[in-house]
Amino acid sequence: MKVVHNIQELRDQLQGQTRVAFVPTMGNLHQAHLSLMKLARQHGDPVVASIFVNRLQFGPNEDFDRYPRTLQDDVAKMEQGRDVYVLFAPSEKEMYPEPQNFRVSPPDHLGRILEGHFRPDFFEGVCTVVLKLFSCVQPRVAVFGKKDYQQLMVVRQMVRQFQLPVEILAHETVREDDGLAMSSRNRYLSDSERAEAPQLYQALQEMARQLQQGDSREQIEARATRTLAERGWQVDYMALRRQSDLLEPTEEQILAGEPLVALAAAKLGATRLIDNLEMTKA
Numbered sequence: 575m576k577v578v579h580n581i582q583e584l585r586d587q588l589q590g591q592t593r594v595a596f597v598p599t600m601g602n603l604h605q606a607h608l609s610l611m612k613l614a615r616q617h618g619d620p621v622v623a624s625i626f627v628n629r630l631q632f633g634p635n636e637d638f639d640r641y642p643r644t645l646q647d648d649v650a651k652m653e654q655g656r657d658v659y660v661l662f663a664p665s666e667k668e669m670y671p672e673p674q675n676f677r678v679s680p681p682d683h684l685g686r687i688l689e690g691h692f693r694p695d696f697f698e699g700v701c702t703v704v705l706k707l708f709s710c711v712q713p714r715v716a717v718f719g720k721k722d723y724q725q726l727m728v729v730r731q732m733v734r735q736f737q738l739p740v741e742i743l744a745h746e747t748v749r750e751d752d753g754l755a756m757s758s759r760n761r762y763l764s765d766s767e768r769a770e771a772p773q774l775y776q777a778l779q780e781m782a783r784q785l786q787q788g789d790s791r792e793q794i795e796a797r798a799t800r801t802l803a804e805r806g807w808q809v810d811y812m813a814l815r816r817q818s819d820l821l822e823p824t825e826e827q828i829l830a831g832e833p834l835v836a837l838a839a840a841k842l843g844a845t846r847l848i849d850n851l852e853m854t855k856a
């Protein structure tokens with residue numbers, strides 16, 4: 575695997591390649607990232623991965639400074655996985671040599687709800703860096719994880735509206751044995767928080783059970799929020815939404831079998847976790 579730190583070197587390495595499959599990451603790689611790279615390998619050649627902790631997508635009180643930067647370990651993991659041909663690991667100066675005044679903002683109906691409500695700069699930061707990374711790598715396909723469900727939808731819509739020549743592939747959420755969705759932020763959890771963390775996924779599974787029982791959206795969301803709050807979580811949202819646009823389904827739509835997704839965001843101590851589960855009323 576070649577590790578390159580600047581855009582010109584990257585372009586030189588990829589000269590003439592038309593089937594590039596791309597996996598953008600912020601590093602601190604775990605099994606879920608390696609699975610994205612494996613999927614990329616099945617859909618293109620060569621596979622390019624990036625590691626860049628993107629300041630633009632972090633709010634002022636978020637974890638940009640303490641976000642784990644583990645380049646040497648990450649390189650070793652990718653070498654072992656043998657799926658990645660080029661790792662692009664630019665510095666901040668390389669990606670943002672001047673203030674990034676041109677930005678890509680998603681529409682409010684998608685970018686200001688759920689994650690976008692609690693993290694107002696997040697999707698603008700993600701779209702801006704993803705567009706920039708696409709411009710550097712020029713991939714034919716790019717792989718994103720479904721754990722960041724709303725991010726995946728935002729990126730898909732950006733690609734569609736700008737008619738970017740890249741196909742977005744989604745990888746299922748990869749979980750630990752106890753159900754916790756893999757995330758670089760799991761490493762912030764203390765032992766006792768780690769033991770509690772799978773409750774987020776259990777709450778989503780309970781939402782699915784209550785949906786089948788015929789409970790209303792409001793009841794399902796309120797119970798999930800209360801259950802987690804009683805266990806000491808600080809809940810941002812437990813929301814049952816339409817898969818198509820992440821808006822609230824009507825009861826008629828639920829009964830008619832509209833594809834739904836339950837989305838969760840909650841803090842355990844200082845660590846904010848997100849997760850989701852797709853479901854449909856049978």
Ligand code: PAF
Pocket residue numbers: 598599600626628631700703704722725
């Ligand atoms: O999902 C992530 O790791 C980041 O949001 C991404 C897509 C690499 C953009 O910085």
